[in-house]
Amino acid sequence: MKTLSDVFEHTLKDVYYAENAILKALPNVIESAGNAGLKDALKEHLSETKTQVATLKKVFKSIGAEAKGEKCDAIEGLIKECEGVIDEAKGAVARNAGIIGCCQAIEHYEISRYGTLREWAKALGHDEAHQMLGDILDQEKAANNKLTALAVESVNKA
Numbered sequence: 001m002k003t004l005s006d007v008f009e010h011t012l013k014d015v016y017y018a019e020n021a022i023l024k025a026l027p028n029v030i031e032s033a034g035n036a037g038l039k040d041a042l043k044e045h046l047s048e049t050k051t052q053v054a055t056l057k058k059v060f061k062s063i064g065a066e067a068k069g070e071k072c073d074a075i076e077g078l079i080k081e082c083e084g085v086i087d088e089a090k091g092a093v094a095r096n097a098g099i100i101g102c103c104q105a106i107e108h109y110e111i112s113r114y115g116t117l118r119e120w121a122k123a124l125g126h127d128e129a130h131q132m133l134g135d136i137l138d139q140e141k142a143a144n145n146k147l148t149a150l151a152v153e154s155v156n157k158a
Helices: 004-032 036-062 073-088 092-123 127-155
Strands: none
Touching: 004 036, 004 073, 004 092, 036 092, 036 127, 073 092, 092 127
């Protein structure tokens, strides 16, 4: 990578890989959740993630690049951590709280990536990509806020 455009496209491939990895991992997380509100929030986010993958394809198209992923070690580690928490947590309360914590770590990663990508798109004059990446960023922030509310209002009280 030599230019901002290079690092933008590289990071876009990284986040595309990450979203697809999340799509594969979320069904197991949903199945493992023992709180109805948490299950519902995760199901909603699964649906939202599918839409985000479609939006990312449009982002790639808008910059004249092929939509393809590049292995993201960060998301692999975060998903592995979540799988470990699910396996190790023997109590429903611990499992639900652990799932929320792991999912928020993933959301925070996505928020940081989409915030950066949005600003790089703006700097590069990719106005359409800037708007779409901003929309995904807003969705990720909302998902994180929903997880926080679930934790505070329900799961942590249990």
